[in-house]
Amino acid sequence: MSDDTLDIGASVPGWLMRIALTGVVAGGAWMLEPGIVWQIIALLLVLVGAVLPQTGAAWFAMVIVPFALIVQPADLWRACLAVFVVHLGHVLATMSLTMPARSQVALQALRPTAMRFIGVQGIAQLGAITAVLLPSADATGIAWLAPIGAAAVVGVAVLLLRHVRR
């Protein structure tokens, strides 16, 4: 038995967040198939982001995900996978930024993160399914959605920026 022990219950090392970040982004880039060059770039960037989170390279690596969607036709499972990768990658990159690799993270401390992730993913996946399926039903009849969507984007942006400025 070591001379010094701390009992915080079930826990994982902090570097596991960075391994998970690398796995999620690299795995997403591999499955979404944007092209081998982009896959290698994504892998290198996420590795840099995992080792040096303060560089923000992990977020640059995640740019590959929307790029992979754009270069290929819309597809349901790809959209769902991309939503999952972008969200989980962002959460893990955020945690890597503040949680040191040599720390010990109690699983109980990750519970709010997991609950929030499940809730947000539920809504986001529904949104992704709706977004992919609705246009294919009758693309010509929903052209009015474009200005509404644009207005919604502007509304959300204003709402977020107002909160941030407070």
Next chain:
Amino acid sequence: MTWEHTSSRRWSRTPALLIGIGASVVLAGTGLALSRPDVVALAVPLAIWSLLAVDAERLRPAAREDGAITVRAATDAPAVAALDDVITVDTDAEVAELLVVQSARRRRRLLVPGRSTIRAHSRSRHSGPIDALRISGRSLGADGALTGGELGVVVQRRAVAPASRDLPALPLAPRLTGLHGAHEGSRAGQGGDFRDVHPFAPGDELRRVDWRATARAARRPGELFVRRTNTLSDASVVIAVDAADDLGEVVATWGSGDLVRSGTTSLDNAREAARSLAAAAVSVGDRVAYHVLMHGGRSLRSGTGARHLARVVAEIAATGQAGDDSRYRRTPPVPHGSVIAVLSTFFDGAAAEVALMWRASGHRVLAVDTLPELDSSRLSAEQSLALRIVLAERDDMFHDLASAGVEIVRWDAEASGVIGALARSRTGGVR
């Protein structure tokens, strides 16, 4: 713990929040521009996540949450070697990031729930005062996108009691005092062995009349003889610890303050010797006083009994290295005719001067050398030479002490036997 619903911002944002907001707006705009609803869908989780994060900002912890971390000992029993503590974190933040330093040697970062209890166990390699735990921390919110204020710094300082060694007997004081104790006094009294047969005098108890001696030796009517016994007296033991140095077995660590690789230190030996001497003295009813010879050092006046011994042990456990490295040593008042044990490494001569002064005053003085067995590996040639010189000077000092009648005991495995032999010799009090 205070949480405020005010307009002032207390959380600090990491770039992740702005990245989330910016990415969601850019993705949605790009998707709309390219008529790609699946790309717009990518913005949804980031936008919701950002909204939740900025909403979490409304619950603001105070800039500084003093009192959010508390530490208490797991048991009320005095610490011997194992230190068990319970750390309680009480903050409304989702996560608390703690930096915990155990026994001033192991640093660990923990991420625990805002309300949690942590059990800390540490095994101290040294006796004496120690920072068992030093904890600082901050609160985190929204998956770490928000960082809160400091949770304060909490230090759990514990005093580790030294081990005690059984000593068969202690050298006797040259002058015994009192009417209690286990030592045979030189005066007539009660409790001791047979002293003599003496003519009855006013004050003698009738039950002490020796009728046979009276019948044999009385020369006139009414003359009586009584049997007299020696009184039992207690001795006075003074323990004086020189806390100027704390030198470990490994000479290469001297002056570095590295107690992890130092091995047993001189103060470890001093505390063990002090406790052993105090326990041996109290066990035979002697009075014990305890002094730390440094400027401002603690003093405990003479006393005896189990409660006094507990006080002495507590003082011994709280005795650490004095920050003052001056050559000055105070000379506390000691009872007349005491046995004084001066516990020191005897490196700088100050403790030896005090011992010589007490010896000259008629006390029986034991110079207890607390320097551990030295490991002089990893020393350069110059350092080895310097060590030899200071050890040679120390030997000269011991020679001077022995010449003056100070008895020298090295605190090692044979210390018990040496002290027992000194106790039997009864020569220490003779000048």
